[in-house]
Amino acid sequence: xxxxxxxxxxxxxxxxxxxxxxxxxxxxxxxxxxxxxxxxxxxxxxxxxxxxxxxxxxxxxxxxxxxxxxxxxxxxxxxxxxxxxxxxxxxxxxxxxxxxxxxxxxxxxxxxxxxxxxxxxxxxxxxxxxxxxxxxxxxxxxxxxxxxxxxxxxxxxxxxxxxxxxxxxxxxxxxxxxxxxxxxxxxxxxxxxxxxxxxxxxxxxxxxxxxxxxxxxxxxxxxxxxxx
Amino acid sequence: xxxxxxxxxxxxxxxxxxxxxxxxxxxxxxxxxxxxxxxxxxxxxxxxxxxxxxxxxxxxxxxxxxxxxxxxxxxxxxxxxxxxxxxxxxxxxxxxx
Numbered sequence: 421x422x423x424x425x426x427x428x429x430x431x432x433x434x435x436x437x438x439x440x441x442x443x444x445x446x447x448x449x450x451x452x453x454x455x456x457x458x459x460x461x462x463x464x465x466x467x468x469x470x471x472x473x474x475x476x477x478x479x480x481x482x483x484x485x486x487x488x489x490x491x492x493x494x495x496x497x498x499x500x501x502x503x504x505x506x507x508x509x510x511x512x513x514x515x516x517x518x519x520x521x522x523x524x525x526x527x528x529x530x531x532x533x534x535x536x537x538x539x540x541x542x543x544x545x546x547x548x549x550x551x552x553x554x555x556x557x558x559x560x561x562x563x564x565x566x567x568x569x570x571x572x573x574x575x576x577x578x579x580x581x582x583x584x585x586x587x588x589x590x591x592x593x594x595x596x597x598x599x600x601x602x603x604x605x606x607x608x609x610x611x612x613x614x615x616x617x618x619x620x621x622x623x624x625x626x627x628x629x630x631x632x633x634x635x636x637x638x639x640x641x642x643x644x645x646x647x648x
Numbered sequence: 649x650x651x652x653x654x655x656x657x658x659x660x661x662x663x664x665x666x667x668x669x670x671x672x673x674x675x676x677x678x679x680x681x682x683x684x685x686x687x688x689x690x691x692x693x694x695x696x697x698x699x700x701x702x703x704x705x706x707x708x709x710x711x712x713x714x715x716x717x718x719x720x721x722x723x724x725x726x727x728x729x730x731x732x733x734x735x736x737x738x739x740x741x742x743x744x745x
Contacts (some may be wrong), residue, residue, distance in 0.1 A: 462679075465738050476719045485730050492734055539686065539736050544670045546681045553680035581684060586685045595699070600664075644735075 423584045426525055431588055433581070434510060435524035441522035443574050444502055450574070451540035459547040463540060464489060469589065494622040496536035503530055531585050540580040545561075545571050671744040672725040674718040678709050679738050690715065690735040694728060718745050 426432040436444065453459035464486050468474060491615060526534060539597040549571045556575075572576075584599070589598050676687075684706055691702035695718060708715035718728055725741040732739035 463736060465733065467733070469740050471744065472740070485733075488730075489733055509724055530684070535686065536735070539682070542681050543736055551680065556680040569699055583685060586683075586689060588691070639735075 423581075425528075425588065429528055430525045431528060431531075431585070432523060436521055436522040436524075438522070439579060441507060443577050445507055446574075447537055447541050447578065448501040448504070450545055451493070451497045451500075451537050453547075453607065456544065456548050459544040460560050462547045463493065471607040491534065491539055497540070499533035503527070503534075507582055513594070518544045520590055528588065533545050535582055538582050541589075542575045545575050551575065553611050568629050592641040670722075671719050672722040673716045674725050674728045674732070674741060674745040675736040675740050676705070676709050676715050676717050676732065677740070678713045680725060682737060684710060686735075687737065690732065694731045694735070699734050716744075 421436055422432075422434045424432055424434075453463055467479065467481050468478065469483075503526050504524060507522055510521050510523040512521055545551075549568050551572060555572055560643070587597050587599055652713070664733065687706045687709065688702045691697050691705055692699065695702075697705070705715045705717050722741070729739045729741050
């Protein structure tokens with residue numbers, strides 16, 4: 421995967437394999453808590469702890485503030501969904517890649533929306549699968565089996581994209597990059613290695629298995645596309 | 649009789665004014681999902697804190713489970729909590745000790 425400033429107003433994410441491109445495409449749908457009460461409760465958490473509860477204030481919060489938050493969150497996902505219309509297979513030079521590769525350009529003015537959407541998606545997925553602090557801090561295992569492992573991988577991937585976007589925003593606000601080497605141009609945030617092990621090798625082994633549902637216990641397709 | 653009926657009303661008004669004027673704290677709670685750099689950015693954005701102060705509060709949330717990030721009027725505390733929820737942080741308001 422490559423992540424870089426295409427120009428002053430756009431970042432580009434390229435060299436995405438099929439799985440990562442699909443993860444990206446699913447982000448606005450994953451951000452929707454749907455019928456998951458746990459996910460809803462997390463996205464719309466209480467503004468007061470039980471020991472300080474003010475029922476009248478809580479009632480007002482649910483009536484007035486929560487609808488505003490729903491609009492805010494949905495708005496971010498809609499912007500991301502529109503940007504992802506431009507997610508396309510890229511034409512690489514002959515011999516450069518054996519598998520399809522995808523890319524997308526994102527306006528830098530949309531980075532706040534992307535951060536929000538990806539954050540919502542990570543929270544919703546984590547609540548649905550019950551991810552713990554250990555899951556969040558742990559390494560991605562080389563062999564993934566089943567939906568839970570794949571969901572954890574998806575959450576970690578979204579986190580990487582968030583970190584890269586935060587870095588761009590930090591640089592644009594005059595700060596320093598956490599990823600750029602000193603000699604590199606700030607126009608080329610090039611993040612080749614996501615994990616310590618070779619990402620492509622990891623995915624070649626597991627992506628095919630997952631996409632063809634070879635796991636008998638947890639078989640299932642990738643999340644179905646849901647409408648906005 | 650006039651004094652007796654006025655006394656409870658005055659007391660109620662005093663209690664209400666005290667509740668409004670006492671300081672309230674905005675507390676951010678830890679969760680395993682939000683990224684440290686993300687939380688730091690949110691503190692800078694919402695409160696206008698420096699990078700260093702934002703990072704200190706973030707580390708306090710991470711290691712101690714919670715951090716009192718602001719104290720002041722209840723009205724403003726409510727607004728800050730709303731803004732923090734807009735970034736999906738776990739935030740609550742509570743009476744300041």
